[in-house]
Amino acid sequence: MQALTYPFDRPPENARAMEVAPGVHWIRMPLPYALNHINLWAISDGAGWALVDTGVRSPETAQAWRDVFASAGEAHALTRVLVTHMHPDHVGMAGWLTRKFQVRLWMTRLEYLSCRVTVSDTGREAPIDATAFYRRAGWGExxxxxxxxxxxxxxxHIHALPDSYRRLEDGEELKIGDHSWRVIVGSGHSPEHACFYCRELKLLISGDQVLPRISSNVSVYPLEPDSNPMADWYRSLRKIRREVPDDVLVLPAHNECFRGLHARIDALLAAQDQALERLKQLLREPMRAVDVFGALFSRPIPHNDGALLGLATGESIACLNFLLHQKVVACSDDANGVAWYRLMDTAPSPEGVCCAPFYFS
Incomplete structure (x- = not known):
């Protein structure tokens, strides 16, 4: 398989913008997570910059942005803020930046509305549907x-979004500065993730859709428990491979800029195929969602790490739902309401009642 190449020796220094192509600048911001950084992209746009993604809401990020603008000068004020998707490390500072510069937020409809809905949960108690979802997956009290x-x-982790936005749509051409950028929408990692492809500059801003060293989380959430985001993820990767040439420089949200887009997509698809094969072998015996982590992840998933357990459970259910939709796997509930999964040609699981797809009331 073709190896990826990384044309830059190191990422930009904190609060500095590094040019990676004519008029396109790489900015790296800190994150307070195990994945400790996010890459943001500033594109020359007339009198200032069009910014792609914003960083997470935090005092550290706000200060980093003040330092960026101080070092770049007034000529690099923002003209608009484009956001690939709704996750806090991408959209967290969007409200702060759009208000600071009095500019518009550009997002796809599902990302904007999904973000507004999820933010509205702040201050609520966890709903019964959500706790039932995780009990069904095998979580303990x-x-x-x-x-x-x-x-x-x-x-x-998100500043309040503007009350209006400019919708991004799949296939539309955006004029940013001297160049045209085509919006390519995918899903799986998030509802309606926007990537940006510039044919003239041979660049792809890939967000979290294609990363060079890690794979993006693809999860099922309590809001839509019978969804099939893994099928969306497969379709989206194949769509990007089909629509974007291999000679682009990929500007990802994490890790480093790289060349070798098609090889990376092929590797991501092959790795997911292999993970699903391991999962099917494991499901020769009835298993809960929390029992299949070893087939899907290379590191242990401690049940006392709430964030990691949630990500692992969501992705495990995404893989299980993918097999359920293919009718490769059956699912049934035991007397305690816990879901057990098995290959279709193996012995019945506890209680023996098929329940896929499933719903909560």
Missing amino acids: AAIETYRARFGDFGK
């Missing part, structure tokens, strides 16, 4: 209590 305590934290 300690993990459920941790989830209850953390519920609604999403909104704490």
